[in-house]
Amino acid sequence: MSKTFPTPQDAEDAYYDAIEEQDLESMMQVWEESEETLCLLPMQPAQRGPVSIRRAWEPLLNGQFSLDIEVKHLAWIESGLLAIHLVEEQVRVAGQADSQTVYACNIYRQADSGWRLLMHQNSPTPPPPGLQMPE
């Protein structure tokens, strides 16, 4: 009973909804069921394949805190069966005032059953002007 996503954007919406709703099963539905899948969360080792990706998301989607993510689209590239979305994520732990901005590159692949997430990669954004970085 896997969900289908008619467009890459549908898959992307489902990905961020799963985070907001702390829903690990919905998160895993967004991913391709393939050992080629790859997930790079901030400061974590690269995870390949659904088993490792589930393990990386489990502690983040266990309902202990909720994450609020605002997404701003920076660039879309589509070519054949792949769609690449670069977005800026404004991530806030619910109840905290501060938010953190990270880049995310999401790559979707089309199959008969629709589009699924193949790769997610986070990168830090530069610090705001005037802020010193720790050595």
Add this chain to the structure above:
Amino acid sequence: MSKTFPTPQDAEDAYYDAIEEQDLESMMQVWEESEETLCLLPMQPAQRGPVSIRRAWEPLLNGQFSLDIEVKHLAWIESGLLAIHLVEEQVRVAGQADSQTVYACNIYRQADSGWRLLMHQNSPTPPPPGLQMPE
């Protein structure tokens, strides 16, 4: 007089050679001549298009210091006209003992003239076990 790269790996080799040889012109030859190109260097703003990408690389390839990068392949995904390479870069400024490890995702696109770099994205790797991160 642009170079052509018969495979994504040829383009990747030329990319890392250009860094090692501090050769800005060779670096720019690796990139597609397209406004869709995207470069995310560590802690820098996302750069789109050859003009911005050249501006980001200029201070790094001006011959003032040399960078030694060891590349380890982690994952390759090819689909149609796109090739995605995830690598681990071990980056060392020549003359310094310490090196830094970063992930890089390089996406190449095929055109009539061969393969060119469409996207480069760096992400930090996790700290070694036992090391505390600054708050």
